[in-house]
Amino acid sequence: MYGHYHSLLKVTDILFQLIEWILKNVKVVDN
Numbered sequence: 001m002y003g004h005y006h007s008l009l010k011v012t013d014i015l016f017q018l019i020e021w022i023l024k025n026v027k028v029v030d031n
């Protein structure tokens with residue numbers, strides 16, 4: 001159970017990094 005939860009946190013962390021990267025690129029392209 002704990003292992004599954006840990007992997008879920010890892011995926012969420014990766015998703016947040018991906019969103020942050022996309023937002024940065026959108027800002028660069030927008031400007």
